[in-house]
Structure formats: C-alpha cells, structure tokens
Amino acid sequence: MTTLPTRPLGPLTVSAIGLGCMNLNHAYGVPPEERDAIAVLHRAVDLGVTLFDTAALYGLGDNERLVATALRSRTEPVTLTSKCVLDFVDGKRSLNGTPAAITRTVEGSLQRLGTDHIALVYLHRLDRNVPIEESVGALVRLREAGKIGAIGLSEMSAATIRRAHAVHPIAAVQSEYSPVVRNPEIAVLDACRELGIAFVAFSPVARGLLAGAVRSADYAQHDIRAQMPRFTEPNLAHNLRAVDAYDALAAAHGMTPAQLSIAWTLARGEHIIPIPGTRSIHHLEEDVAAATMTLPDEIFDQIDAIFAPGAIRGARYAAAMQAQIDTETLPHEELA
Template sequence: MEDETQNQNVPRVKLGSQGLEVSKLGFGCMGLSGIYSSQISPLPDDVGISIIKAAFLKGITFFDTADVYGSHTNEILIGKALKQLPREKIQLATKFGIVTLGPSGLVVNGRPEYVRACCKASLERLGVEYIDLYYQHRVDTTVPIEETMGELKKLVEEGKIKYIGLSEASPDTIRRAHAVHPITAVQMEWSLWTRDIEEEIIPLCRELGIGIVSYSPLGRGFFGGRGVVKNTPPNMILAKHPRFNEENLHKNKTLYQRLENLAVKHQCAPAQLALAWVHHQGYDVVPIPGTTKMKNLDSNIGSLKVKLTEEDLKEISHAVPIGEVAGDRNYDFVGPADWKHANTPPRDSSAPA
C-alpha cells in the first residue's frame, strides 16, 4: 500500500520510555461497536472500517480497543480493518481483565491463566501475531498485581505483546507493577472535567517514565455538545451517567458555555479547545477520542493546530473549575458498590471505558 500518511498533520511522539512511538492523537474504537447505546445497533462493518482507514490516512496510527467492547466484536472489526492497512505502521492497543460489564455490575479477573487465555483470544480475533500495547483493563484486587504482571512479562518475552499498560490503576498498583516489568503507559480518564489524576498519578508516571493515555478527553462527548446542543437519547448508556442526568446537566451547561466563549476567542470549536487543552498537558500525553463521524474525526485532528500559552491553559482550566462540575465521574451502575471484589481502592474501581 502506498504510504499516504507522509503529508498528514498528526505528529508522532514517544509513549513512555520503553521505545513505543505513536501518533500524538489516538483513536478510541469502542463507539464503533455501539457501546454507548443499548438499543442502537453498531455501525455496519464497512462503515467502521472506512472510519479506521480514514483515520490512518490522515495520520492516526494508534488504535485502542478491548476484548470486552461489543462482546469481542470490536476486536474482530479492528482485525478486518487491519487487513487493509500496513500492520507495521499501526500501534495496536487492546485490553483484558473485565469479564462482565453492565447493569448487573463489573467483574474483573487478573489471574495469570486468564491473562494468557485472553491474550491468545485477542490475537486470534485481531488476526495479528503480536499486540503492541496490552493493558490490564481494570485491576483485580483479589490477585496480587505481581502475579498478573509476571504473566504479562512472559507474554512480552514470547513476543505475543510488545509493551504493557495499566488502566485506571492506583498509584500503589502502578509502582508495584512497574517493579516487576516496566509499564509503558497508563490509561486514565482525563479531561477538563475529570482531573483527579493530576495530584498523584501524573507525577508518579513522570517519575517512572510512563506515558499517559487520556480516554474520554472530551468528557464523554460533553465538550462536543452532547447534552447541550444535542440531546442525549434515553437509550444511550450516558443517560445513566450522573453528569448527564437532568439536574446535573443543567448545572454543567454553564461550564460548556464558558468554554464556548473561549473557543470563539481561539477561533476553533469547543471540542477542539477541550482536546487541545489535553494535548498541552505534556509531551507524554496522548488522548484517544473516538467517533463514528468523519466530520468529528477531522475536528479532532484539527485540535492539534490549536496553540495555547500557559496563560491560555490557566484561563481554560479556570473556566471549568473541577469543584463546579456536578455529578460523579462514575456511572450509577458501575460504582464501587457494584464490584464483585471487596476492598477495592477508589482509583482501581473506576468507571468502564
């Protein structure tokens, strides 16, 4: 295939200190499988594949999925797309660890035999010989992280995975895991209205040379206008998110309006300004917004052209004070009380993504 990414506008950056290089903007594939709605069907395969291919041709080479997305169908979709792209130019991330996800609660498994079985199954669904970045999706606190990491280390040594990541892990878990085998990236929810990782986790990652992957960098679509300029359908999973319930959303609209006013000043869309804010948090930060629409893909890529000064960043942060955000960041049906494992630290028991 002719390499059409040479004229792209997405720079490449090093993610972590272990050698992984990715596009500065990644692509979260979860929404391509209809995850955000219990009634709306996922995109037809040809449409999902066309979006993935378009993202690649525009310069995005870092794609994020998980075995639990669409009950394995998301990985199968990504695998179909990869057959039409040069594998050596793609950085593929997937995850294991969530056994079940939904209104009945969240069940996680970090046992070594489960790690190996999940990796084998993901490789088969994706149709690849190796996974670039393999995350533990959520931490199983009934299994010492050293045991889980020990099996992941074996998978690296066998060439089945290249780099190891953690998602929504606590500082203690990150440090203990990193002592077994270097962690390349930690994936966390990070956006203008979710910034709790800034106090401990970001400094720890930088101390250890771990890259930071920001999921839901647009506040689950809020800073793209979801719930503000366009309604949230009642059948969407977001209807169960505290920040999108009627009372909290009414309060949060003020935050969007402030960002909208600043976006006019910066001559960009509110979503682009919110995403640019994440980009400017550091060279080691890679956001992975997802979309099912080409226009949003172009908008996300356009955020890379928005340049912000330190004063701009402060002004944007002050426009969305974390203390004014109404509602918890966790879904109502996936809070700590719904977990099947007891004694789970708050950071290790966050909402799914």
Template sequence: MQQRTIGTFTVSAIGLGCMNLSHAYGTPPSAEQGERVLLEAVQAGVTLFDTAALYGFGGNETLVGRVLKPHRNNLMLCSKGGLAGVTGDDGVVRRAIDGRPEALRRNLEDSLRRLQTDVIDLYYLHRWDKKVPVEDSVGALADFVRAGKIRAIGLSEVSAATIRKAHAVHPVTAVQTEYSLWTRNPEIAVLDACKELGITFVAFSPVARGFLCDAVPDVAAFDAKDIRKSMPRFDPANYAENLKLLPGYRELAREAGCTPAQLALAWLLHKRDDIVPIPGTTSVSHLRENLGAGDVRLSPDLLQRLEPHINQRTVHGNRYSLQSRGEVDTEEFPGD
C-alpha cells in the same frame, strides 16, 4: 501530524479510541461506517489504535483486526484484557473482571485471533481485579512479553500506588485513565507517578463523553444502552447545572480559533508531551475535526482562564456510579 512516544514506539499525538464503533453509546454504527472511520484515520496519519476485549464483547477487535490488517506494520495496536464478556449458564454474555493469569491468557489468545495478528504492541490490564494481587496479573503479562505475544504492558484506571507495585514486577509502558477538563483525577498523583517512572499517560474520554464537543443531545433521549445513563454527571439535575459551563467554554474556543472539541484536545496536548489523547468517534467529519486539534495553539493567558472554568470543583456529579467507582482504583478528590 505531531508525534509522541509510547515506550519505544513513535505514534501520532492523537490516537483513535475505537470503543464507540461497537459499544457504549447506544446502537453502534454499521460495520461499513466503522470501516470508513478506521480507514480515514489511517489516511489522516493516525498510528495509535485502541480497542479491548470488552468492546462489543469481541466485536470491536474483530472489526479493527479485519480493517487494519493490511496496515498492521505501520500502526501501534493496543488492546486490553482482564475485563471481558463471559457467557453465563443462561447463555447471556455479561462483563466480568478477572485478573487471574489463566483468564488473562485466555483473553489474550482470543484477542490475538480476533485482531488477526501474532503480537499486540501494547496490552493493558483493563481493570485491576482486586481479588488478585496486581503483581500476579502483571507477572502474567510479563510472561506474555517474554513469549513474544505482546510488546509492552499497560494499566488502566489504577492509582499511583498500584502503578508502582506493577512497575516493580515489569516495566509499565503506558497508563490509561479518563482525563479531560472535567475529569482531573489523574492530577492527584498518577500523572506525577508516570513522569517519575517514564510512563506515557493515555487519556481516554478526552472530550468528556461528548460534553466538551458541545454535542450531547438531551440526556432524556439517551438510548437505553447508553452507558452515560448511569453516570451521575448526565443525571438530568446535574446535567442542567453542567450545561451552564458551556457558554463560557464556547467563547474560549472562539477566542482560540477552534471548535469546542478541539479546545478540549488541545488543552491535553499543551499539558505535557507525555500525554496522548485517544478520542473516539463514529463520524469521519468529527474524526477530522479532532485531529485538527494538533494545529491549535493556546496562549498562556487563555489556559489560565480555561482551567478554572471547567474542573472538578465546577462540574456537578461524579464521573462514575457508586458501583463503577468500586471497580476502579483511581484516586478521588475529597468529597467525591
């Protein structure tokens, strides 16, 4: 498998986003199926695994920690804090953004315990808590580095300006944001900021939450807990328009000699060598398919036809709801 660098780490060019195994897209798979996916990834040469305190309200970290513990020394383990489950007075666990140093410390200790490790290789601020100066949150993460509890600092869903503020406090090793053919926001400023500062860009949802796999079922059939139900691009009216992009996209994949999912991932790998995509899946066969993207070679001519076909101008609907857009700090295109 191709290799790329994140700070001082050398990792597989395609990592595994573990969220799907416990969270987000309806009823998650069984623990046994999650274990099969994780172990197959290890066997296939994946060395970058990405989880978070939020995913399954700790359940994903528990799964990842248990399954990957025997392989820990050969992997780069990444998690996130600052966005986690909090139990209310009514006993219900709800997501909460909290970037205060004391909250981050609590998140980290919980993550270390669930992951069954003494140190997390890359620890992200999952969301910038806009009530707390980012310098204060990153200062806490810097303390964790000095204490030997994390090895590197990451940021998630932030703007170029916030990256620069954080980097001035402590070097940022990675920035993680949604990036795919149909979500180009990082191209506004974040990719350039990362290149300037020597920060690796980690692309989540690189296959557009299933759309670029050509595998999204009828949106009306989404499970009640599927987070895509609240995403404007999957609104029935917008989605009907977005489906019109798929025939041409399928043809480009056929021309490239790959599957639609592999085309999406290969596009990211061709963009720059400091981008690492982390597709997620609940299927061993889809995992193998995704990893095969590393062998796909795209001609300059095909790339010139692919990029205008699916981009922020041709896709209908914003990537997030109005509420979710208020929780992130990423730049937006005019008219978004």
C-alpha cells in the same frame, strides 16, 4: 497519508493523537453500520493516526474484529493496543485479574485481531482480589512468549502503578483525562512522568460533553451516559452552564470545543497521548487537527476558572462501576 507529530508510547513511537475505537460498536447506543465504522478507521490512517485502541470487552470482542478487518487492507504501519481483565465470559461481563483469565483473554484477542503479536496490552481494571504483581506477571510471561510487546495499566492509582512497575517496566497508563476530569492530576501524571511512562488520555472530550454532543439527558438505549451521575439530571443542567462558558471560550479562539479540549490535553505534558473516539469522519478530521494547534498561555487559567471545584456535579461513574476504579478521587468528587 498525512504525517502527525509523534510521542513515545513506551518502546514505541506513535502519533500524538490516537483513536479510541470503543464507540464504533460499544457503549454509546446503536452502533454505525460496519462500512461506516471502517470508513472512519481508514480516514484516521489517511490523516496520520498510527495508534488504535481497542479491548476484549468492547462489543463482546466485535470491536477487535472490526479494527482488524478495517486495518488489514492498509499497508501503513499502525500500532494496535488492547486490554484484558475485563471481558465477557458466557455472555456476562467479567472482571478477573488471575493469570489464567488474563492468558485466556489475550489469546482470544490475538485470534480476533488476526495476529500473533499485540504491541501493547493493558490491564483494563484492577482486580482487588488478585495482587497486581500476579496480574502483571501474567503479562510478563505473555511478553516473554512473544505474544505481546509492552504492558500497560488502565484506571489505576499511583500506588498501584508503582507496585506494577517494580515487577516489570510499565509502558503506558490509560485513564480518563480532560478539562472536566482532573483525577490524574492528583498523582498519576506525576508518577508517569517520574517513571518514564506514557499517559494515554481516554475521553479527552469528556464523553461528548466538551464536543457539543450532550445537551440533554435524552440518550439512546444502551448509552452508558444514562447511568453516569454527571450526565443525568439534576446534575446535567448544572454542568451545562459551565460547558456553555467553555464553548464560548473555544469559539473566541476559533476552535471547536473538542479541538480546545484535545489541544489542552496535549499541552499538559509531553508524555500525554489523547485518544478521542468518534463515529464521524468530519469530527475525526477536526480532532486530529488539534495535534498542531498552539494555545495561548492565558487559556489554561480561563479553563481552570470555568471548571473550578463545584462547576461539575456528579460522579464519573455509578457506584457499582466506581467500585472497579482504582484511580484517585478528588476531595469534592461525589461518589453517588
């Protein structure tokens, strides 16, 4: 087993790069065979990854089962995190931040993960119909019962983070962050730094846009990018011009585009932990190698110039999904 640099995740210490497990059977078209997905998870452990991120929502619970199946046979210490509020109820996607729903979801996650304790559980989204204090309170009670270890938030604004943190210390905030997606720079990164909260960056390669995986809008069935404005035409063709310049910059420095994006994310703050996801062992190995890469100072300004306002068109989410996002939006960000 390889040893990676580590970073704090609330009271925990984890590898500086974690693994986002969602795409192993959720949201990106036809999933891989289970044996292939398990092989990716095993290889991640071999490479020194100790942080594995899943959620009740992913694969209608099957993602949690997959992760549990894969890691059950390993003796190396790992940290499993999951999420509640977003779930499937009676076969339908549900957003419910009430204490009863949170308790029900976490109990289900415990069963699927085959454990009596989850290291950290996030509120996956903000339920605007329930005060954040009530939702956090439900997790506090689960923590007091020994069922979870720490509390996190996902895709929430600095104002919401502060309200939640006043109820109970928040260990981690998870949001999308990459050279393309800068929303956390508005206020969330600073709030996390000030309050001593880890920032967990999901999609640090911009859903494949900064990993050479998106060259056209010809997506597989059930690929969520087909519903995301910046990944569909006419926006995509415009956005790929900036991506081409970024890819050339990575090549000039002897890095893959994904490695540059992950190394950039790591360099934005000692409290930041990227969790790229992949179905490929080769790509996993490339991603993890970024943990020990050092970037020249000038590359940050070069990346900022490539992805200056206007370089990327289209919102992160379609309007219905954006309505569930509490994270701040940038002045130039299109919401449709």
